Amino acid sequence: MTLQTELENVSPSKLSVRNVSKIFHSKRQIVRALDGVSLEINEGEFVCLVGPSGCGKSTLLNIIAGLDLADEGAVLADGQPVTGPGRDRMVMFQEHALFPWLDVLDNVMFGLRLKPGLNNRERREVAKYYLRLVDLDKFLHANIHELSGGMKQRVALARALAPNPKVLLMDEPFAALDALTREQLYGDIQRIWEQRKKTIVFVTHNVREAVCLGDRVILFSPHPGRIRKEYQIALPRPRDISSVALAEKSSEILVALKSYLDAGGENARVPGATFATHGGAE
Amino acid sequence: MKTRVISAIAFFLLLLVAWEVVVQTGILKVNRIMTPTPSDVVIYLYGAIVDGTLPSAALVTMKRLLFGYLCGIAIGLPLGLITARFKACQDTIGLLALGLQTLPSVCWVPLALLWFGQTESAMFFVVVMGTLWSVVIATETGVRTIPPIYARAARTMGSRGFHTWINVMLPASLPFIVSGMKQGWAFAWRSLMAAEIYVTILTGFGLGHILHYGRELQQMNQVVGVMFVIVVIGLLADKVLFSPWERFLHRRWGTQGK
Ligand SMILES: Nc1ncnc2c1ncn2[C@@H]1O[C@H](COP(=O)(O)OP(=O)(O)O)[C@@H](O)[C@H]1O
Ligand SMILES: [Mg+2]
Numbered sequence: 001m002t003l004q005t006e007l008e009n010v011s012p013s014k015l016s017v018r019n020v021s022k023i024f025h026s027k028r029q030i031v032r033a034l035d036g037v038s039l040e041i042n043e044g045e046f047v048c049l050v051g052p053s054g055c056g057k058s059t060l061l062n063i064i065a066g067l068d069l070a071d072e073g074a075v076l077a078d079g080q081p082v083t084g085p086g087r088d089r090m091v092m093f094q095e096h097a098l099f100p101w102l103d104v105l106d107n108v109m110f111g112l113r114l115k116p117g118l119n120n121r122e123r124r125e126v127a128k129y130y131l132r133l134v135d136l137d138k139f140l141h142a143n144i145h146e147l148s149g150g151m152k153q154r155v156a157l158a159r160a161l162a163p164n165p166k167v168l169l170m171d172e173p174f175a176a177l178d179a180l181t182r183e184q185l186y187g188d189i190q191r192i193w194e195q196r197k198k199t200i201v202f203v204t205h206n207v208r209e210a211v212c213l214g215d216r217v218i219l220f221s222p223h224p225g226r227i228r229k230e231y232q233i234a235l236p237r238p239r240d241i242s243s244v245a246l247a248e249k250s251s252e253i254l255v256a257l258k259s260y261l262d263a264g265g266e267n268a269r270v271p272g273a274t275f276a277t278h279g280g281a282e
Numbered sequence: 283m284k285t286r287v288i289s290a291i292a293f294f295l296l297l298l299v300a301w302e303v304v305v306q307t308g309i310l311k312v313n314r315i316m317t318p319t320p321s322d323v324v325i326y327l328y329g330a331i332v333d334g335t336l337p338s339a340a341l342v343t344m345k346r347l348l349f350g351y352l353c354g355i356a357i358g359l360p361l362g363l364i365t366a367r368f369k370a371c372q373d374t375i376g377l378l379a380l381g382l383q384t385l386p387s388v389c390w391v392p393l394a395l396l397w398f399g400q401t402e403s404a405m406f407f408v409v410v411m412g413t414l415w416s417v418v419i420a421t422e423t424g425v426r427t428i429p430p431i432y433a434r435a436a437r438t439m440g441s442r443g444f445h446t447w448i449n450v451m452l453p454a455s456l457p458f459i460v461s462g463m464k465q466g467w468a469f470a471w472r473s474l475m476a477a478e479i480y481v482t483i484l485t486g487f488g489l490g491h492i493l494h495y496g497r498e499l500q501q502m503n504q505v506v507g508v509m510f511v512i513v514v515i516g517l518l519a520d521k522v523l524f525s526p527w528e529r530f531l532h533r534r535w536g537t538q539g540k
Binding site: 065067085086087089090091093095097099100101102103110111114115143144145146159163 | 429432434435436439440445449453456534536
């Protein structure tokens with residue numbers, strides 16, 4: 001494999017979540033984190049999973065990643081059942097999960113070193129390419145603790161992109177950042193998605209964020225974790241989080257979300273999370 | 283920085299001068315035979331360095347210490363990793379390590395002498411025991427406190443089993459391991475000195491033996507001189523062995539590694 005082919009876009013995956021259920025047995029109770037969840041995600045689609053905390057979004061993402069196994073049902077990536085983590089599906093966590101003992105470049109190199117078919121000079125070039133993509137090429141040898149929260153998440157993004165996965169799984173990656181940094185990252189993630197053509201599954205509890213990023217927004221409700229509704233977002237890209245059209249769409253979704261939560265589904269409870277109706281209102 | 287160096291030098295000069303004056307003039311009625319002056323000590327050190335007794339003793343001691351210490355780490359690190367990894371080891375080796383670590387390492391000396399006699403093996407045993415348990419416990423604690431997200435992130439990038447242990451678990455617990463190694467060094471160094479003062483090993487005279495014979499011969503300048511050398515070695519070990527690691531931790535982890 002040459003450097004050139006390594007940097008080319010791979011074709012994104014089609015994901016099928018088929019009737020997935022997951023039950024956690026904790027000491028005091030049994031939690032139905034996911035209850036018969038089915039979802040088809042197209043090649044190169046940007047899908048956002050939205051819902052209050054505890055509705056199983058992370059659980060579903062971890063099952064797609066192969067980090068956890070479903071109790072029932074299956075996840076297929078391009079028709080192949082997911083049985084464990086793989087380089088074709090990379091994950092970005094809410095906590096950056098970068099390794100403090102490595103500098104920025106070596107963090108991005110970590111996954112690449114495990115990828116066969118490249119020599120170390122090529123790996124270095126690949127890592128630098130992705131750090132350039134997230135605007136961090138001036139910080140190759142910085143230590144992780146010296147970076148701001150936004151920069152850390154950019155490194156984490158570069159690290160997730162570096163093995164050139166077909167799917168990018170993101171679990172509330174911007175939840176801990178301030179509004180300004182987040183807005184900047186919305187722009188970056190849209191640009192990178194268009195440029196690198198990945199299938200992205202993006203978890204958030206911020207409706208507005210979901211509308212800003214997703215082709216489709218999937219609404220979850222908790223206890224048990226289920227899909228309640230989904231919305232096609234047809235707004236033109238690149239989207240601006242503070243645009244009126246985006247605000248209208250978000251409030252429409254928010255109303256629906258509140259209505260079925262208030263009505264109380266099966267075992268429905270008032271969610272612990274507050275819903276941000278505005279990008280920076282948390 | 284400059285004023286710090288100057289004040290440090292001034293302090294030690296003053297200390298030496300005061301010491302010299304107090305002993306020479308006898309104002310505090312100190313026993314002149316039992317209390318050497320700094321100049322006595324310097325004269326002894328010069329003589330002992332020139333005739334080679336001091337360098338060769340220091341060499342013997344350092345060899346024992348370094349060899350035993352490295353073996354202690356080589357056994358302790360994997361043992362600590364295994365203890366953290368397997369539940370069964372935690373309740374067995376972990377508990378054993380916890381118990382034996384509370385034992386002052388000097389207490390191994392009598393046992394070592396009974397088992398191995400007055401041999402190098404006894405010295406080796408004492409140093410290994412001094413090092414081992416601290417390293418085991420530090421490694422175990424270090425591994426146990428690693429945020430699970432590191433291993434998960436590594437798993438998504440294709441890291442498995444042995445690769446994860448070497449490239450994630452070990453470096454992630456480095457802050458703990460380094461402090462454990464430092465404690466192990468301190469324990470080993472103290473118990474080796476005790477052992478050397480306690481018994482004569484015919485295969486090599488270490489610093490402890492010279493200290494002991496200084497007492498036997500009531501050569502106070504020798505006693506104080508060797509003590510001085512022991513202090514210097516301790517300081518050097520700290521600078522050479524541990525400072526680079528601590529600087530690395532400080533640089534990478536920020537304040538935490540300090
Ligand atoms: N490892 C676990 N053990 C026990 N319960 C868990 C575990 N992980 C998640 N849960 C429970 O499953 C439910 C869904 O969790 P999660 O997927 O993290 O929700 P979300 O990401 O939407 O906030 C929650 O009620 C949570 O308490
Ligand atoms: Mg979550």
